[in-house]
Amino acid sequence: MAFYDPLTKLPNRRLLTERLNHSMMVNERSGQHGALLYFDLDHFKTINDAHGHKTGDQLLIEVAKRLKSCLRDVDNLARVGGDEFVVTLETLGSQSRHAANKVEQVAELIREQLNQPYEIEGARYFTSPSVGVVIFQGLTETTDDLLKHAETAMYGAKSTDRNSISFYDPSIQKEVEQRATLETQLHEAIEQNQLELYYQLQVDEHKNPIGAEALIRWHHPQRGQVSPADFIPLAEETGQIKAMGRWVIEKACEQLRDWQNQAHLSNLILAINVSAKQFKEPNFVDQVSQNIQRYGIHAGRLKIELTESTIIDNIEETVLKMRQLRELGVKFSLDDFGTGYSSLQYLKRLPLDQIKIDQTFVRDIVQDPDDVTIVKTIIAMSQSLGLDVIAEGVETQEQRDILLANGCHHYQGYFFGRPCPVEQFSADLVGRLAV
Template sequence: MDFLTLRPIWVVIGSILGTLLIVSACSLYFHGVVTPDYLITGLIASLIVASLATALLTQANRRTLSLLREIRKSENKYRQLFDSTGDAVMLLDESGFFDCNKATLEMFGCATQEEFCSKHPADLSPPQQANGMASLVSANQHIASAMETGSDRFEWVYRRVDDGKDFPVEILLSAMELDGRSVFQATVRDITERKQSEQQIHQLAFFDALTRLPNRRLLMDRLQQALAVSVRNGQLGAIMFLDLDHFKTLNDTKGHEIGDLLLIEVAARLLSCVRDGDTVARLGGDEFVLVLETLGSKGHEAATQAERVAEKIQAALGQPYQLKERSHHTTWSIGIVMFKGHKDSVEDLLKYADIAMYQAKTAGRDAIRFYDPETQSAIETRADMETELRLALENHQFQLYYQIQVDSSHRPLGAEVLLRWIHPERGLISPLQFIPLLEESGMIVPVGLWVLQAACAQLRTWQGSALTRDLTLAVNVSAKQFRQSDFVVRVQRALLESGAKPSHLKLELTESMVLENLENMIAKMRELKLLGLSFSLDDFGTGYSSLQYLKQLPLDQIKIDHSFVRDIAVDANDAAIVQAIIAMSDALALNVIAEGVETEEQYEFLDKHGCHAFQGFLFGKPLPLEQFEASLLEDKP
């Protein structure tokens, strides 16, 4: 301990000694013990001691004042830092809060520091935290951790004082000593925005943006969990695959906004039809998947429950929808597959449900179907065939066959071009097997173009022979092919590149395709008519036959379907229909040709009632080119 530290003590001692010296000197003088000189010397010494004491006291006071100013300055600086930090900072001990900064007051909605510090820490938290643990238990764990390691960082949920709203925070709890006692400093940061961003990212990753339903990613996870639950409890579950019938038509005619409104309403109705533990997900477009768990341990009972839910859904979705003040009705195709345990993978189960849904569509739509393994085998065969079809065009496995068309005197008028697939291993494959696949896969467009080009090239070849120069070729055109924006250009190019006469090319269209978009159909047909070719309406009478659209279409010929021709000799109804078609064609100045003519009775009936063009086995089967041309030579008079 140095002198300066003890200086205040010396000042006091000096003052006392100076006073004692003066008193003692005066007492000795009055008792005649000392002389006046000694008295003066004593007084001077006393004054020196007192002056020294006064000087030391003054210096001590100055030093004390300087230290106090430094302390206040330091305290002000700490308080400024304490209050200016963006995070809430609070000090607490075993009794509760005893200090906080301004950010704390703003965070908790308190007016004053006294108001905040009067609150018990337990009053500023909800009973349970986000992880489900009691707030009091969780707080004690974090305090113990901070005491053991010096600090603890964790997330927490606080509750505001003014409005009682909960909000998430991140806390750094630090243990420290203050004035000889253990205290804690809590630095608290509001992470509401961060949590909202995390929630948005999670929402985008696992939920459909339009309907807020789980997306495919989350669905796959839920399915895995459902399979695991099925293993544990031994109960069956079901997967439903739902697809809206004719949704594309709604989008094309009413707009995507109406389509979106419909999907949002559908999602709400689906959720109302299932239990809380079940899953409703949207795969995309108009496809939804439902996962139903714990339907029972017996297969029949579980399937019955699943079917009841499907019927409930069908009824709910079948109710009218009010979409922007317009009423709209829908039908749904629903496929169901049952599951138990991990016998099948999640991917396979979804595929099976999809297959069942496809069965519902092929059954006429607005139907419910359970997955059938035999159907799966047939679909796999179709899938293999589709792959082979793609190779067939590249490997020149397609071939044109020609079926002759004749007049009443059996003179050749031309032929219908028919597509055949000559498989290198399976031989000739029926068109009934592969034509639908071409349509569904979209391959009908490139294959149809090849047929058109090949037919035009054959017409050009025939133009060089007297026997065939007047023959026409009828080429079937699919709806997908005709709807191509550049179809007219492709036909024109095929004619120009081949050099064929357009008047010898006839395009056959079906009733169903011309009615899809009548105005566009008429416009495109007129463009093609300007090139010089003609049109025949195929399969007439099997669809929605109307004089109204027949009058508008620039047709040249109507083809009577073989289904009416087959029984005209024995069925009065078919005979009456055929006569009506012939009479209508005459009234509209259209040529008429009958297909599927196989007997003399059919031929005679048709010829008698005004049909003078024929096609069928009676006159010739579809033949490859060489055999067809040979048959023409045989029939030459």
């Protein structure tokens, strides 16, 4: 089985390389074009994280079957990574344009097949492929080069429009190389203390401060300020989010200790975001409790924000960890509520303190009656469960007034204050209290 993937029984990368080399030699002799198609499943990680590896494995097996059904006997198919597959096509003709048309037809057929729902143990799941294509003729490039180019094209498809097909363009390669550089620099940033916490105010209906959310920022010595939209997804993908998360817990507890001695800050509750990967670490509860003890803070002033996808995967372990931390006094908020897997069935089991209304429902609440209805429903459900509600992304008085009229009394957003360094946050708060 050294040449085959044990899950799907497909050839692995090692055997693919041998067969691809053979295809290149065949095309060298015939003068025809061949093609390599690199597939990555969109949103597979979400399915795997939310519903478990067993479901993910069954979906991958079904994907392999569907791919096989789209190919000729002379074509090759391999699984080269977690949710990545490669197809090689031979004898596509001597004209490059004709070959490209054939490849596109095959890729589109595969895309249609993989877009169909997957029935697994009575539930339906959806995924789609991002496809990178490179066309070759003869032995002008190595097998490693072709795989690299096809993978680069795949990332191009994923970054511009998922569920799409992209042919290799050298300019995309530059983006991939920049991403690799950013990954290295992010590792250095964690080690060299380039990260910083910014704080965004949370207020009640009278605009009185009730807390803050700690948001991670990165100021690179040469790049300057790096957008969280660039480095946080990268940290998630590479696993660096765990080290980053441990740093956030420590810095947040350190900051709470400093605030304890300042009258205008001593009662604030500080919220931190915890990723699924960090929360799943076996020693996560110890990470939090040890920092609480180390800095001598009141645990009730620390609030952990979890997303729905974090919570729903392995609900028993999730509830256990939450209860252990709740016994210490730590609070919990369900972040981005309504954007994922909202279900009363799991919600009522969780030892939550708060539900956070996602900004997607706040943004157009003044103009969109549907958003008002959704917000009303979330507030009513939260109240029935005895949970506090806070709305994020509040940017105008009109948004705040509609939220208040429908029973939401806590807010966060630019209307009340932008994220800022701790010195500015503290100074702004002093100024607010002096008014």
